[in-house]
Amino acid sequence: MVAAGRRAYGAAMSVLFRLARQAVKGRVPALAGVVLVLAVGGGAGIAALVAAWRTDHAYADYLRDAEVAEVVVNPSLRTDRARAIVEATPGVLEIHSDVLLFATMDDGAPRPVTNVDAGLELHLKVSPDGRYVEQDRPVVHEGRMIAGGNELFLSVDAARDFGVEVGDEVPLSFWDARDTEATGHASPDVLVEPAGRETAEVVGIGVFADGVLADELYPRRTALVSQDLAAPYLCPAATLPDEPTPVDELVVRLYPPGCSVTYEYFSLRVAGGDAAVGQVLTSIAARFEEESARLPEEMVAEDVRYYMVPKVTADEEERIDRSLDPSVTALRLFGVAATGASLVLAVLAVVRIARPVRPLARVWWQVGAPQWQRAAAIAVPLAGSVAAGMAGAVLLGWLASGIGPVASARAVDPSPALVLPGPVVLPVAGVSVAVLLAGVAVAAFSAAKVTEQVDARPARLATAAARSGNVPFTLGVRAALRGGAAVVVLGAMVTAVLTVLGSVVFSTNLARVIETPARYGWSYDAAAITGGGYGDAAIDAIAASLDRPEVDGWGVAALGSANLDGEAVPFVAHRAGFAGLPLPVVEGDPPVGDGQLAVGALTARRLRLEVGDTVTVSTSYGSHTGTISGLVVLPPIGPILTDRAGLGTGLVLPAPFLERALESAADRGEVDATTLADQLGSFIAIDLAAGVDPDEFLAAVDDDLTSWDALGYRPFVYTDPVRPPQIADVAAMRSAPVLLAVVIAAASAVGLGVVVRAAARGRRRELAVLRVLGATGRQVRATLRWQALTIVGVGLAFGLPLGVALGRATWAAFADGLGIAPGFTLSATWTALIAAAAVVVGIAAASLPARASTRLAPAAVLRAE
Incomplete structure (x- = not known):
């Protein structure tokens, strides 16, 4: 019994093998095309997704491998008491210093x-x-x-x-x-x-x-x-x-x-990791304040005291994540689009390869082959080409994975090895194989079915076209909407249009932010920093130097770090005139008086704060409580070798608020709080009159610059906008969305050409009958052109609004991640160009198949059919 079963199985497999050979005959080039499409498109997609994954994980992996501590503290004063305080702080596990x-x-x-x-x-x-x-x-x-x-x-x-x-x-x-x-x-x-x-x-x-x-x-x-x-x-x-x-x-x-x-820096490993850093810093800051109270009055009068200058690793990691987010997003979009396009083209090719096998399947049916055997014979070569294509995609993805991390993340992995991360490759390969095998199964069973097929009810758009009385137009629209493959083709075109427009919309808004420094907090024509950001701005000398007609306004800000709800946050505090140089507001209002402050949007999100909340700001000089009046975008400024404000990070303190926070330290040092606050001033922002060149202006005041620093040092000066790291990385990758749009547009154009060419071959009988009935070559070409334009038209009708929505949503999420106001812009010019380009591509895609169709002799076609 078992032997008989084995013989039957062997016979069935032998028949299946012979049928599969017949199905392959004459179709090897087409099957090779499927392999090539999957290998190249899928390989590019896998490589892009791997690069995105490695970019996203590079810095976190480096922190772990390099054993980077959770926080570094600079006490400002290098004394034996400073080290003793740090060593005795609860929660500090290990200390290394330099x-x-x-x-x-x-x-x-x-x-x-x-x-x-x-x-x-x-x-x-x-x-x-x-x-x-x-x-x-x-x-x-x-x-x-x-x-x-x-x-x-x-x-x-x-x-x-x-x-x-x-x-x-x-x-x-x-x-x-x-x-x-x-x-x-x-x-x-x-x-x-x-x-x-x-x-x-x-x-x-x-x-x-x-x-x-x-x-x-x-x-x-x-x-x-x-x-x-x-x-x-x-x-x-x-x-x-x-x-x-x-x-x-x-x-x-x-x-x-x-x-x-x-200076001496203490690198601290903290019990509880990043979550416990705030508590440790609060404890150290409190001890430093107590120790400062014991310092000689002469030191306090000269502002020589302990104050904590921390650098939190988790904050640096967050800044890097924000900076890399555009690169990671662009790579992911490219990877998904390239993989998706290759899958769509491969499925379309599989359907087109399987369809001509139907006459052969009828012969198999007539000799007694069951449907499963007929379907399997058709599916085996198709599945083989799919498997080979996916193997090629994985191989090419592995070979291309050497691009490794991109943008800033490249710095921590300068010589990346060839790797295929499982969390990336397994889902992509699994989903791709499932989609492809499903396409193979549907195509094989459809081709193996030999019963008469009933035409589907014409689409409403085809019915409406018929009322026009234009035969080429009607036949073209009907051909574009007919059959199950039409849904795939139209869906692919809609996806292509919305992806291209969405990428262009995102890129347009990205470029506007990069080209508008005020959007990322730098609304100044020129600037300078004294004392490396730690103070020493001579306000009287600055006022005397900048009292000239070329200057519309100027201001001085104090920079430093404060503790807010247990977390160290950099601050920018108003001093002379700085309140008159407003910062971009994301929500609420700018702060005024001694009872208000503003925070960066990302700082508020991290600390779960909202406009209207009351918070206490603690510094090494003292503390004060106020209400959050708004969320703002801060300029990328701060003391050297420490955390700094920027985009959605930091606090903005009005001058009266800072002075109230300094009152206790001022009383101990027997100095006025305003004087002590002015000693912390270090950032000088300058708003020049229209038409004044910043370089020429600073050259004109060059002899005065050393007088701006109370200690006589030459300050750092800036005539170009200082970009936050996030914006610098974005600028380096700003072409990625455009590249994505170009790649998708090119793939769509090729795909549309393939579809129209295949449709022309499938409609040879219909076009030959038209010629016999008296249709001219121009009318035959028109029907194919209308077929291509119908596909494009449906893609534009649905893709344009969806593309605008995609671009707007993507940009809003990106801007929110940076902590800036979205400020969405839609370019009517780019939208019109995309629509026009799609129409041109549609006409071009139909031109070659249309010419080829008019050269065929109708009698020869009908005789062959």
């Missing part, structure tokens, strides 16, 4: 004290306890990490700006830290000598954890030097007296002769 050295990459020629490091050209660091080796490890692009001796590791920006490579020997000059910290007490004409000169070998170049995003505000030239080389210029943390002490003696304690250390 110090910033006052050094320059030059020969150390004597110079005025105010010009020792004009522009803060090098941030030279050294770690005594393994930071950057055991924790917070940078990504090495070239060479290696330092090990000892006279070795130097440079950031990519530093290597580029200084023009050095791995293996180069560079000069380093170390200066007394007190030369910069005590400038306000020394004559700017005094020439100073370096504490020492060294030569270092560049052994590595890479990217630090906080150097991934583009920074247009400050030079980001970070370097790490070995302990051996820096040892002569290090000094222990200061021990400050409790009793009254002259300021000069305090300066010597903080910055002893020969010591180049300016």
Whole structure:
């Protein structure tokens, strides 16, 4: 019994194999075309989706692999008490530290004290306890990490700006830290000598954890030097007296002769991870405030005190995610569109390949082959081509995965390996195979069915066309809407139009934001920053310098960090005139008085705050409570080497609000709160009169610039808009939506040409009958042209409104993610061009098949049919 069953099964398989060979005969080129379409289109789609996935995950993977700590704290004052406070804070599991050295990459020629490091050209660091080796490890692009001796590791920006490579020997000059910290007490004409000169070998170049995003505000030239080389210029943390002490003696304690250390940074691993960082920072800030109250009055009067300057890793990760979101979105859209287009074309090709097998299937039926066997014989070669195509797609996707992360994420994965992430490939391949096999099954069973088919009821549009009395028009519309394949073709065209228009609408609004700095918070013609963002703006000198007809308005803002509901948030506070330079408002109103403040939209979302909520803002100087009046877009400004405001992040504090928050510190220091607040001013925004060139204006006031800084340093100046990292990344990828639209449009044009050509071949009998009945070649060509234009017309009728809706929704979600007002714009010109281009493509797609149809002899066609 079993043997008989096996023989029957073998016989059935043998018959199936012979039938499948007959089905393949003469159709190998078409089947190869299916393989090619799937391999190229699917491979491009998989590669794009893999790149999106790797871009989205690159920084988080780096943070984990490099063991980057949850937060870095700079106490401002480097004392033994600062370290003790940090070490004793509940929740701190592990501490690694490094110090910033006052050094320059030059020969150390004597110079005025105010010009020792004009522009803060090098941030030279050294770690005594393994930071950057055991924790917070940078990504090495070239060479290696330092090990000892006279070795130097440079950031990519530093290597580029200084023009050095791995293996180069560079000069380093170390200066007394007190030369910069005590400038306000020394004559700017005094020439100073370096504490020492060294030569270092560049052994590595890479990217630090906080150097991934583009920074247009400050030079980001970070370097790490070995302990051996820096040892002569290090000094222990200061021990400050409790009793009254002259300021000069305090300066010597903080910055002893020969010591180049300016600041110390503590990198903290926190129990509970990112969720517990706010609590730890609140505790440290409270202890710093208590410790500041014990400082000598002379120090407080000079604003020399503890105040916490944190850099939260989770905030940096969030900024990077926001910055990369446009790139990730564009890649995902491209991947889905490329994969979808290849699937649609493959299914259409499968249907077209299976349909001509119907006469052969009738023969099989006549010799006794059951329907399942007929369908299987048709399906086997089709399924084989589908399987080969998908295998090719996966292979090409793997080979193309080397593009790896894009935009800023490339910095943490400079040499990506070839990989196919399971979370990307398995769903894409699974869905694709399911769709393709379903198409193969439907096509095979439809072709294997030999009973008479009843024509479907004509579509309403075809019925309406018939009333026109125009035969070519009527036949063209009817052909476009006839049969099950018509639904697929029309759906593909609608999808193509809405995708192209949606991409163009998104790209148009993206370009408007990039080209309108006020939208992302920079509404100034020129600007400057004193004291590296930590203060020292000389408001009286600034007012005297800017009191001229070329200036329509100016303002000074204080920058810093505050604690809001347990989370460190950068703030921008109004000082002289800054309230007159309004920031973009997303919701509500700008803040006024001492009882209101504004927040960035993303900060409000993260902390679950709304307009009208009452919050307490705590700083190292004190705290104050106010009501949120609105959500605003802040400019990308803040102190150097710390978190800063930008787009949807940060707080805006009116001048009276800041002064109320400083009252307790001012009382302790016996100074006026307004004076203390003015000492924190550092950002100078300038609104020039119409027609005034910013470069020419700043050149005209160049001699006054050092007077804008109370310590006599030359400030950072800006004549071009400073873009947030998110906008810089968006600008780098702004062509991606347009590229997507071009690719989809090209694929749609090719697909439409294939469909019309196949339709012309399928309608040979109908067109031949028309010729016999007296139709001219022009009328035959017209019917094919109307068929193509009907497909295009349906695509435009449904695709245009859906495309506008898609573009608007996508842009609104993107703008909301950036924390800016959507400000939607629809370009009528681009919409009209897309519609016109679709019509032209439709006419062009019909031209070649139409000419070929008119060359065929009607008698020969009818005889063959």
